Amino acid sequence: CGVFGVVGVQDAANFVALGLHALQHRGQEAGGIVSHDPEQGFNSARRFGYVRDNFTKQSLMETLPGPLAIGHVRYSTAGSKGNTAIRDVQPFFGEFSMGGAAIAHNGNITNANALRRELIERGSIFQSSSDSECIIHLMARSLQQNVPERMKDALRRVEGAFSVVAMTRTKLIGVRDPLGVRPLVIGRIGDDGFCLSSETCALDIIGAEFIREVEPGEMVVIEHGHLKSHRPFEAAKPRFCIFEQVYFSRPDSILSGRSVYETRRQIGIELAREAPVDADLVCPVPDSGTPAAIGFSHESGIPYGMGIIRNQYMGRTFIEPTEQIRNMGVRLKLNVNRALIKGKRVILVDDSVVRGTTSRKIKDMLLDAGAAEVHFRIASPPTAWPCFYGVDTPDRDKLLAARMSEEEMREYLGVDSLKFISLDGLYRAAGQEDGRNNSCPQFCDACFSGEYPVRPRDMIEKGFQL
Ligand code: 5GP
Numbered sequence: 001c002g003v004f005g006v007v008g009v010q011d012a013a014n015f016v017a018l019g020l021h022a023l024q025h026r027g028q029e030a031g032g033i034v035s036h037d038p039e040q041g042f043n044s045a046r047r048f049g050y051v052r053d054n055f056t057k058q059s060l061m062e063t064l065p066g067p068l069a070i071g072h073v074r075y076s077t078a079g080s081k082g083n084t085a086i087r088d089v090q091p092f093f094g095e096f097s098m099g100g101a102a103i104a105h106n107g108n109i110t111n112a113n114a115l116r117r118e119l120i121e122r123g124s125i126f127q128s129s130s131d132s133e134c135i136i137h138l139m140a141r142s143l144q145q146n147v148p149e150r151m152k153d154a155l156r157r158v159e160g161a162f163s164v165v166a167m168t169r170t171k172l173i174g175v176r177d178p179l180g181v182r183p184l185v186i187g188r189i190g191d192d193g194f195c196l197s198s199e200t201c202a203l204d205i206i207g208a209e210f211i212r213e214v215e216p217g218e219m220v221v222i223e224h225g226h227l228k229s230h231r232p233f234e235a236a237k238p239r240f241c242i243f244e245q246v247y248f249s250r251p252d253s254i255l256s257g258r259s260v261y262e263t264r265r266q267i268g269i270e271l272a273r274e275a276p277v278d279a280d281l282v283c284p285v286p287d288s289g290t291p292a293a294i295g296f297s298h299e300s301g302i303p304y305g306m307g308i309i310r311n312q313y314m315g316r317t318f319i320e321p322t323e324q325i326r327n328m329g330v331r332l333k334l335n336v337n338r339a340l341i342k343g344k345r346v347i348l349v350d351d352s353v354v355r356g357t358t359s360r361k362i363k364d365m366l367l368d369a370g371a372a373e374v375h376f377r378i379a380s381p382p383t384a385w386p387c388f389y390g391v392d393t394p395d396r397d398k399l400l401a402a403r404m405s406e407e408e409m410r411e412y413l414g415v416d417s418l419k420f421i422s423l424d425g426l427y428r429a430a431g432q433e434d435g436r437n438n439s440c441p442q443f444c445d446a447c448f449s450g451e452y453p454v455r456p457r458d459m460i461e462k463g464f465q466l
Pocket residue numbers: 247285288317318350351352353354355356357358359360391392393394
């Protein structure tokens with residue numbers, strides 16, 4: 001998901017709509033905005049579909065006045081997968097004794113079931129099936145006298161990954177979980193405006209200046225043009241999601257001081273060193289494989305070419321929630337550039353192999369177009385474990401790498417060779433010169449290593465085996 005908030009500008013909701021539009025790649029199912037105006041109080045709008053189809057209408061935006069607003073774009077991981085109800089669309093709103101507050105959450109709460117059971121037993125009435133709603137109920141139960149303190153109480157009970165943007169009548173609040181699994185950044189806009197965003201690309205779109213990231217385990221409270229930093233949690237070693245670097249974030253964003261594009265290009269360079277192959281053309285699976293393919297071509301000296309063309313009017317296939325829709329999606333979205341492919345030995349570069357269904361179809365399309373050989377190079381290690389921290393991976397038994405060896409995968413995909421970047425190579429590309437520190441990894445890489453930095457309590461209860 002993507003979260004965005006602004007305070008200290010006229011008609012803040014318009015800025016939030018633009019910010020969410022720049023974060024649309026993080027969630028395409030639905031979006032919502034809550035605003036506050038001193039005269040009109042809180043207002044909210046939640047809609048299915050793209051930001052540009054909803055939050056551009058003047059008639060709707062007029063209902064969201066005021067200098068303070070937050071928003072969310074949703075992609076369902078936990079909760080009602082595939083059949084999101086409008087009540088599952090964030091931000092969520094709560095009315096407390098000291099006034100209202102709204103929250104938008106990116107990530108996934110790994111003890112949400114346990115918390116929900118406890119809260120329901122004690123009288124909470126849930127409105128949605130979303131794990132994020134727990135935060136509002138935990139806040140309602142807190143005895144603290146102001147919203148930031150109630151949020152601290154609530155979030156200290158929450159396990160898992162959370163980057164939260166919240167607001168009261170006067171405050172804009174941002175929090176990252178102690179490990180900082182999901183991103184969140186701070187920007188400045190105008191004379192005394194502030195914004196919070198999942199990624200820096202959404203600051204660019206509204207002309208805001210990037211200040212810094214919210215640090216792992218930090219809460220920032222912004223009010224009347226001033227930012228205060230709090231440390232509500234016990235200190236921990238950060239474990240940022242390495243898959244944000246590979247795929248999830250936009251290439252024009254900056255993560256931990258590094259351009260995502262540059263990291264991905266470096267992944268391609270590492271791949272070319274680790275798994276060279278004689279061929280005529282380096283071709284990305286667009287768009288997710290493009291920067292790595294550029295790096296691979298640069299390092300190997302093999303020409304880069306757009307052998308596959310993407311229809312720009314389709315969303316990301318993997319964000320479509322059901323397998324059936326995903327399967328249909330491939331041909332609607334990608335087509336082979338026959339004139340370029342014919343007779344060539346092609347190195348095909350993609351970000352990841354998950355189920356293998358997309359990859360197989362793309363290989364078929366290349367062979368149909370007359371490719372002489374297809375060599376698959378993957379910008380991440382084999383995805384052998386599900387993510388429980390906010391990225392939608394299928395159950396373990398649907399992951400190709402959980403069931404097959406590399407050679408079996410090569411055979412299943414029907415390609416001449418298949419190589420994945422090593423974990424160390426990926427860490428080097430992401431700026432860790434000495435690779436992965438195995439006794440204390442610098443990133444979360446659970447979907448590749450099976451080492452979960454936060455115990456996935458709900459899943460273990462459901463029978464998941466570590
Ligand atoms: P596959 O060949 O595994 O079906 O799909 C791999 C390609 O689709 C990659 O380009 C990847 O970006 C995308 N993809 C498809 N489904 C998923 C998914 O569930 N999770 C992730 N992380 N990527 C996916």
